[in-house]
Amino acid sequence: MNVLVVGNGGREHALAWKLAQSSRVKDVFVAPGNAGTAADAVNVDISVTDIPAVVKFAKDNDVGLTIVGPEAPLVAGMVDALQDAGLRAFGPSKAAAELEGSKVFCKNLLRHADVPSADYRVFRDAESATHYLTERDDDPVVVKADGLAAGKGVIVCRNRSEALIAVDRIAASKEFGEAGNRLVIEERLVGQEASVLAITDGRTLITLPAAQDHKPAYDGDQGPNTGGMGAYCPTPLVTDEMLAGVEESVLVPTIHQMKRNRRPFRGVLYAGLMLTKGGPKVLEYNVRFGDPECQPLLMRLKTDLLDVLDAAVDGRLDEVGQLEWDPRPAVCVVMASEGYPGSYEKGYPIRGLDEAARLDDVKVFHAGTSIIDGQVVNTGGRVLGVTALGDTVAKAKLLAYQAVKCIRWEGAWCRKDIADKAITVA
Template sequence: MKILVLGSGGREHALSKKLAESPLCSKVYVCPGNVGTMLEHKCQDVELEDIEDIIGFAKTEGIDLAVVGPEKYLMLGAVDEFRENGIKIFGPSKKASLLEGSKAYAKEFMKRYGVKTASYEVFEEFEKAKEYIGKVKYPIVIKADGLAQGKGVVICSSKDEAEDTLFSFMVEDLFKGSGKRVVIEEYLEGVEASIICITDGKTIKPFISAKDHKRLMDNDKGPNTGGMGVVAPNRYVTDDVFEEFKEDIMKRTLLGISEENLDYKGFIYFGIMITKEGPYLLEYNVRFGDPEAQAILPLLKSDLVELILKTLNGRLDECELKWIDGASCNVVLASSGYPVSPILGDEIFGLQSIKDVDVFISGVKLENGRFYTNGGRVLSLTAIGETLELARKKVYNEIEKIKFEGMHYRRDI
């Protein structure tokens, strides 16, 4: 099969590598791809980003299956357009993608189907939101309704902080329309977990749990980022927590997808908070997380291409997910200045000396055989071990071989 992956980040590198491992796959094209996918076995980058151009390429090349990586293509309706052109594609429809594209829509969906989540209110007028924050107990969480590149969620510990956040979202329009409507939620205390599932709209199956590390600095200090590293499985997702998640969150979400006839054949990401009262749902993403993909996919023993094909044919119930018996640790290496204003163009040394771990590229440029930083999150390394401690030891040993000016990474993943 010829497979097409849409996207250009570390997640797409991980997806492409896993798809290429399948004996069902002869070639993986990645649009637009990156240096990592360009160098990966069986993979080839195609410098296209516009959906119409990508569809034209898929038709000309005779693509058998397309897989969507990032949310932007899903929100633009790539799945709907590919299907209208007779091309098999894996991912939710534009309508179903609202579960990530609108925080307010997602919270209302959760409420309709009894998904366990924090209490909330939705506001479209600054003055009404300002009045509301004068009556609540702190801390609270303020979320921009639309996509905001991972920066649209703020935990506010005081009324002044909440008012400043509302002003920047709703009046100053920090996110170019995405924060004009806001969700104000109660603050939940606990430990976060990521559980990615796959669904064909009738059946839903969870992947191995993971723990993302969003803050820039060790001990969860500093600003939020797109993610500085992941471990899988998440030790806080005990058997009891997992069962509660399946009953109170996962199955109720599937009920909603079915009841509302959402055309959903793809990955669905559940960001949960494990509290003293059990797991609560924080948010949906309608695709694999990044860098969760880089930690979870290397542990997957099942054939990903076969799994996707069964899902698209409505036969996910026939699949059994198989995993390597062990743990993975993924650590992200970032540029100086990330996440506010990353410095680009520094040469990266030592990549060719890395052994026994996976290297996933996010923001790297290749010129005259040399590698240079070309993004905030530059690359990440994933090691697998019989235990998490062995995986951590392996990945941090290999990180010491890589050098570039201003290289930053957390040492406590």
């Protein structure tokens, strides 16, 4: 079978790499891909937002399954367009993808489904949000742009002053464009964050091992939010008992509520959780594999990924059974361009990739890279996801950073404390 992966980040490189290992796969195409997918698959020069071109390519090249990686084409209805053309696609419909595409829709659905989450208010303009903040107690809050903002539209505020600045950035200055046409202000939850992803065909759920992302830019969870500076899997913060509870009180009620709303959900349901003293609460939902959680998850997966995604598309996920996992934990460290998550310079040659690749149990997943004049260069903010397996989280971390030390380009940087929370718990 020919398979097409839509996207150009680390998640898509991991998907293409894992799918290429299937004995059932002939060619793996990635649209548009990056320098890493060019080595592990076949890149196709099609933008992730060009839905007609993706549909045409899938038809012309006998693609048996298309996996849509990023949120933007899912929210725009790429899966619907592929299915309307008689093609098989993994991912939620446009209507179901609103679970990630609109924070307001998500919060309202969580309330109706009685899923534990933070208390919130919705506002349509900066003036009403400002009035609300000045009238209430000066407590910590989180201010969120309603629409997609590449993981940067969530601003955690310690006090009213920071919240007022966040409202201005989102709703008045429109720093995130139309994503800020509405905004959510919610109570700030306290605890550790964790990511629980599940693959579903709308009836059956396969919950994956819990992971932990590191969204703030700098060590010690300081600095602005990013798309994710690293992740590890599994996390000892989520016990088997807690994971079963999340499935029962979070994932299943959400899927049932989506069905009641006539938006049946198929694909990856990703719950971003805060592990509070009162139990896990949902911070947000994503409707696709997380990036960078996907990288350590797929590094550990031993079951044929195509078999799982195939079954999900056909509505027979109940036939798959238990997935097989490498018992060793995996750690992914994101290497970023200087200036990220703000503006950054592109086009610097990346050295040491071959040296890192020679290390056992290491895979360097590419995100913001391209090949220019025969050289791999940085073209994005998050550039590489250096991922390693180890007998313990500490050993996986050590090996991942050993590989990071092999790789250099001008301005390259990373957090130095990825997975330390797991090591502290252990």
